[in-house]
Amino acid sequence: MNTPPKASVEKSSVINAEHLKLACSSCNLRELCLPMGLTQEDIVKIDELIQIRKTIKKGESLIRQGDLFHSIYAVRLGFFKTMVNTDDGRDQITGFQMSGDVIGLDGIQTDFHTCEALAIEDSEVCVMPMERLEEISRDVPALQHHFHKIMSREIVRENEQILLLGSMRSEERLASFLLNLSNRLKSRGFSQSEMILRMTREEIGSYLGLKLETVSRTFSKFAEEGLIRVQQKAVILLDTKGLSLKAKASPLD
Amino acid sequence: MNTPPKASVEKSSVINAEHLKLACSSCNLRELCLPMGLTQEDIVKIDELIQIRKTIKKGESLIRQGDLFHSIYAVRLGFFKTMVNTDDGRDQITGFQMSGDVIGLDGIQTDFHTCEALAIEDSEVCVMPMERLEEISRDVPALQHHFHKIMSREIVRENEQILLLGSMRSEERLASFLLNLSNRLKSRGFSQSEMILRMTREEIGSYLGLKLETVSRTFSKFAEEGLIRVQQKAVILLDTKGLSLKAKASPLD
């Protein structure tokens, strides 16, 4: 793990098996990760970006607060939570990341990570060394702009989270959460109405600025009202329209 | 305003008055805006980035939700608030920007702005066209990396705001707010203990996820405890140590 196998990626167009396995151009997440409208030449360059993948077992950290920054990570499969903490020990989940999502952008500012990313499921990420990302970006404007879009997307997402935490009440928060999750699952080809929650009530609570009991009660309330069906981690959205009414806010999801 | 005067910036080293007035290299905010360790050549290139400044009167919007994105703005002087809103009319202030701060990064993602930026004081901003920023970035790696740091800084700042909104109580929120403001004023050469608040109690409340009455009461409480002195918009921090204790969180400010 500490001595990652150097994938033998050459400038030549000879594509060996190892390369093919890692190439962005052959990854089934490429619509989520890669900019559109690339020339063949651009694609070859971008494929050089990722030469390492990393496996993180459930419960392990991908990055910790204070870690030296060197790479951005793209989730290939699995599920992560990212969190920051107060100096008296409380912590706050700032996001849940699934396939196609990017982790580690917080590290660029000071060269140290300010948050922790922990795998909630067995996971795999693509390692994108920042230096190389910037190098290739200078060469491939489409990648450059795409990377800026990804950072901007994170800013917009956090804006929405601030809106949620600053001005919504518990029912609105949970309804927004469910609808947002549903949309993200849909865009990844999963069912948008039936889902298995990867996180605990406590983790949902931390993310939404609520206590776990409040999350549980609100789930039960939604179930009574016929909006959803809940059985532990399994949730079925029965009335998306009704949920949207509960979540009066954030129409942009 | 719609036909911006093209500042006559030439490749030659002849620097006319107009150019000098706009040049980043001669701006007294350059420590806040510009990367360090630039060559003379780099500086000439970066000076081409900003060819327009824009004046925004108190109460006017710099950008509105839905506006087409084309530029990032750096605040030169004055004071802004940025906000997002729920579709039932409530709105949430996501940040206050003062000189050296950057506005508009949210627009990169979709080419449309998702938030509004409104001047709280008469203000002036430097307009940085995104296209030109990316162009020059490709040429000047130090600028490229610096821009990435600025976006990362915004992500980290929002993380801290999420931490505040998600897991701090009212006293902690207000104490954090005051200490943070104090630090930002200090880094701009102002007094870190005496300040004139540019925003109303309601705006502070929106930013902190509290009602204006709660903000007012908490100010009064801090004053009773001898931590601060408050007289309307004038605030003096008497006991920074004590305030830090109140704001147990976010040691990174």
Next chain:
DNA sequence: CGCCCATTTGACAAAGATCAATTACGGTGG
């Protein structure tokens, strides 16, 4: 099969919101 942890649910407490009244301030016009 049993233990441990997650979840649910209930009763009560507390923080902050809401409603309302009063005071202070800043800008404007006489």
Next chain:
DNA sequence: CCACCGTAATTGATCTTTGTCAAATGGGCG
């Protein structure tokens, strides 16, 4: 220059939402 007006701020009384504490139930994993 001063009085007046409208907005901002303060303060009090009460109510609502959510947090806290506690107990019971249910599932998953070894």
